[in-house]
Structures are given as structure tokens and as C-alpha cells.
Amino acid sequence: MADYLGIHILLELHECPADRLRLPGDSERILLAAAAAMGATIVESRFHAFSPHGVSGVVVIAESHLTVHTWPEYGYAAVDVFSCGQLDLEAGLAILREGFGAAQTEQQTFRRGRLPVTRGHR
Amino acid sequence: MADYLGIHILLELHECPADRLRLPGDSERILLAAAAAMGATIVESRFHAFSPHGVSGVVVIAESHLTVHTWPEYGYAAVDVFSCGQLDLEAGLAILREGFGAAQTEQQTFRRGRLPVTRGHR
16 A cells, blocks of 8 residues: 555635634634644744735644635635644544634545655655 | 636655755745745745754745645655746746756646636626
């Protein structure tokens, strides 16, 4: 069986209340709660407001990262969860969906960093 | 035709020289050069070294973000380029491939934030 270094989830959060997508502090609180629920080790978080509206934020975790970009005018947030550790991703994803109040979500999961079996990496 | 808010590229860089993957300053220099080549507006960059080795880094751009996670022991770097602007992504990707010295690359491209046509968003 192929072995991979990380798992990357692209989470599309649609039909979110615009009020939850406007303030960097709100997005930061949600992503930090998700990281904590996953059992991640938080290294730092950086969140920015953009003009005229919208938030970009990243939480660097020892196991990789979480990011968010919001478009309040479309009720949409693009969230990424990239983990190279043994984390409880489902617990984090539930916090993200609930925190942003998404009425419609899409989720795609990718394995990152396939290790060549022939080289005997363990 | 469906309209989207952003484009997200997952770039797998395999068979990179380990020396290019060890130092946060090297990864930061490459990602900043890629962002500049794309024509992005750089907001901030944050790079960390991990024990025993490996780098995690993010460049926040006004148009979204670039991230990297490296595994020198496997000659592998996972790079993300997320853009919601009109950037020259190919110019940035060329810098990333060349900067990390990847002998083998894989690239997947995703559209993020599909706008419902029926709502007449423009």
C-alpha cells in the first residue's frame, strides 16, 4: 500500500451568514478552535482584513496548516486543512462547518507526498 | 459558464536536493520570488524550521496565499498556490520548480468558490 506524508482537505463553505465572514477575529477564533479540536500543536496564527471586505488567515500548526479566505458578499469561505500528523480531522471539520454556519458544504480530500515504495521508505 | 472566485494549485515537488529543503530562509526566498514573479501583492511571510528537520512557511498575498512544507529526508516539498486575482501563475510555478530543484513534479489545479449562476452574481 502506498504511503503518504500528509493529508489535505479542501473545504468549501457556502451559504454562510455574511456576519461571520467579515471580521478577522471571528475567523481566527473558529480556526484556532478547529485546530485545538483536532489535537494540533498551534505554532502561530495570522489573520488579515481586506478591503472592501473579506478575511485571509492562516494557522500554522506543527503538523502543517489551516487557512481560510472569506467572501462575505457571497457567503463563501474557502478553508484548507493540511495535516502531516495523526490528528482528529473530523472533529476540526465539524467546528469549521458549524463555526462559519455553512448551510452547504463540499469537501475534497487529497493525499500529499506519496512515498516511492521501491525505495523502502518507512 | 460557471464562474469561480479562486484557483488553487497543489504542487508536488519530488526529488529535490535535500539541502534546498532544510533552511526556512531558502524556502522563504523561493516563495517570495514566486509571488513576485506572479505579480502578487505580498502582505507578509512567516517561515518556521521544525525538529529534527523540515520547513513550514506561508506567504500571505492580497490575492490569497502560497504555502510550503518540506521533508528534506524524502527530497519532497508540498507547495500550494491559491489565488483569487489575475496573476501570472505559470511564472510563479516555474520559479517554485526551479528554486527547489525538483526533478519530478505533479500539479493539480482546482477552482474554488463556484458562484451559483442562477443568482446572477457577476
